[in-house]
Amino acid sequence: MLEIQQDKKTKVAVICPWLKNGQNVAFAGDEKMRESEAEGLVLAMGQEVVLLQTVKLAQIVPKSFFGKGTLERLKNECLEHEAELLVVDMPISAVQQRNLEKILNLKVIDRTAVILEIFGQRAHTKEGKLQVELAHLTYQRGRLVRSWTHLERQRGGGGFLGGPGETQIELDRRHLDDRIVKIKRELEKVRQTRAIQRSARVKVPYPVAALVGYTNAGKSTLFNLITHAQVFAQDMLFATLDPTMRKIKLDKNLDIILSDTVGFISNLPHELVMAFRATLEEVLEADVIVHVIDVSNPDYKEQRDDVLNVLHELGLTKIEFEGRYVEVLNKIDLLSESEKKHLQSKIGTRTAAVSALSGEGINDFLQLLKTKFSPKTEIKTVSLPIDDGKKLAEIYRSAQVIDRRDDGERIFLRIKSPS
Numbered sequence: 275m276l277e278i279q280q281d282k283k284t285k286v287a288v289i290c291p292w293l294k295n296g297q298n299v300a301f302a303g304d305e306k307m308r309e310s311e312a313e314g315l316v317l318a319m320g321q322e323v324v325l326l327q328t329v330k331l332a333q334i335v336p337k338s339f340f341g342k343g344t345l346e347r348l349k350n351e352c353l354e355h356e357a358e359l360l361v362v363d364m365p366i367s368a369v370q371q372r373n374l375e376k377i378l379n380l381k382v383i384d385r386t387a388v389i390l391e392i393f394g395q396r397a398h399t400k401e402g403k404l405q406v407e408l409a410h411l412t413y414q415r416g417r418l419v420r421s422w423t424h425l426e427r428q429r430g431g432g433g434f435l436g437g438p439g440e441t442q443i444e445l446d447r448r449h450l451d452d453r454i455v456k457i458k459r460e461l462e463k464v465r466q467t468r469a470i471q472r473s474a475r476v477k478v479p480y481p482v483a484a485l486v487g488y489t490n491a492g493k494s495t496l497f498n499l500i501t502h503a504q505v506f507a508q509d510m511l512f513a514t515l516d517p518t519m520r521k522i523k524l525d526k527n528l529d530i531i532l533s534d535t536v537g538f539i540s541n542l543p544h545e546l547v548m549a550f551r552a553t554l555e556e557v558l559e560a561d562v563i564v565h566v567i568d569v570s571n572p573d574y575k576e577q578r579d580d581v582l583n584v585l586h587e588l589g590l591t592k593i594e595f596e597g598r599y600v601e602v603l604n605k606i607d608l609l610s611e612s613e614k615k616h617l618q619s620k621i622g623t624r625t626a627a628v629s630a631l632s633g634e635g636i637n638d639f640l641q642l643l644k645t646k647f648s649p650k651t652e653i654k655t656v657s658l659p660i661d662d663g664k665k666l667a668e669i670y671r672s673a674q675v676i677d678r679r680d681d682g683e684r685i686f687l688r689i690k691s692p693s
């Protein structure tokens with residue numbers, strides 16, 4: 275992890291490289307949106323941004339990422355703003371990182387390291403922590419191999435800025451491999467425990483609604499408003515890394531569990547995709563999926579598509595969406611009257627426009643949510659051993675099976691049955 279002092283904010287210079295040849299990071303928005311996202315990440319890390327700029331590049335310089343002229347200018351500007359850390363909003367190699375640090379006389383990290391740091395600060399369940407550590411070790415291991423150039427072998431030994439020698443690298447690599455194996459084993463154990471807990475919860479006849487959406491969309495704020503629970507809600511990206519669940523009463527005879535989840539982000543570093551996806555497992559088992567969208571964000575349509583794509587990739591087919599998908603258009607308090615009118619005129623039967631901050635529209639949303647949990651039927655997930663044919667036949671006889679999955683050992687069924 276980064277050695278950032280907890281009591282004092284680190285002054286950070288944020289540089290967004292913009293490749294002129296179009297080989298850009300897969301970023302949908304324009305320069306301003308990219309800058310504000312990169313700034314958001316650094317703020318989410320708990321640090322202060324003293325310099326924020328887009329740097330146009332004709333190409334990436336293999337050794338130092340930026341060209342000589344740019345580096346000269348950056349060095350001066352970092353000095354002027356007293357920056358203590360430089361964040362490059364793109365993946366950079368270990369060699370580039372070390373050379374940049376040497377030239378700029380400043381600690382340098384890339385986008386992946388920033389997100390890892392945030393995930394590390396936010397993870398609070400055992401599984402979340404293990405996933406982040408695994409992602410971190412994988413990241414470190416990748417850089418160890420890549421940084422092993424002949425130059426470093428010659429140089430040997432060395433402190434932070436010099437390359438480690440061959441033996442050291444071998445040792446480090448073996449050490450990392452050992453840790454990775456150990457963490458994977460621990461993760462497996464935690465997952466098994468969780469599966470048991472989950473099947474225990476299934477026996478409690480509460481259907482589940484999961485809040486999903488882009489980071490900063492307002493999921494935790496909405497969750498708090500509805501549950502009055504004190505979940506960490508702040509103007510930060512990734513305020514939540516682990517799902518949080520609370521029971522709420524939608525109606526006299528309708529108790530459901532509301533589940534808050536980690537936010538999506540575009541262009542997630544590949545080391546983190548697994549860690550992120552694992553946190554979404556819960557979402558797949560939810561009876562109703564509530565997609566929270568920040569309509570005050572100019573980029574909200576792309577963000578909405580991103581989220582839907584990931585849900586599709588995770589195995590939620592269009593048919594599965596039918597009847598169990600709700601959209602919440604959030605932050606309408608930030609829209610002008612005419613924008614609000616326009617939005618409201620387009621609202622369909624599965625959508626509610628709300629402000630999780632002021633409470634406007636929340637009743638409409640709760641009403642809409644209620645319709646998704648029909649009082650006459652109950653949707654629940656049951657699991658049984660894969661070889662229990664008798665029970666399986668019984669379930670098929672007495673209920674309507676909406677979805678069926680198995681993990682090799684157990685079958686998971688989502689069923690609709692009279693309550």
Ligand SMILES: Nc1nc2c(ncn2[C@@H]2O[C@H](COP(=O)(O)OP(=O)(O)OP(=O)(O)O)[C@@H](O)[C@H]2O)c(=O)[nH]1
Nearest residue numbers: 490491492493494495509512513514537605630631
């Ligand atoms: N103006 C306005 N701000 C809102 C509204 N809902 C949430 N916010 C603000 O948006 C910021 C992010 O809200 P969160 O609830 O933490 O967002 P989230 O979706 O849980 O974010 P992650 O946990 O990072 O995925 C906070 O500063 C909230 O106060 C709203 O309806 N109106």
Ligand SMILES: [Mg+2]
Nearest residue numbers: 493494513514
């Ligand atoms: Mg949150």
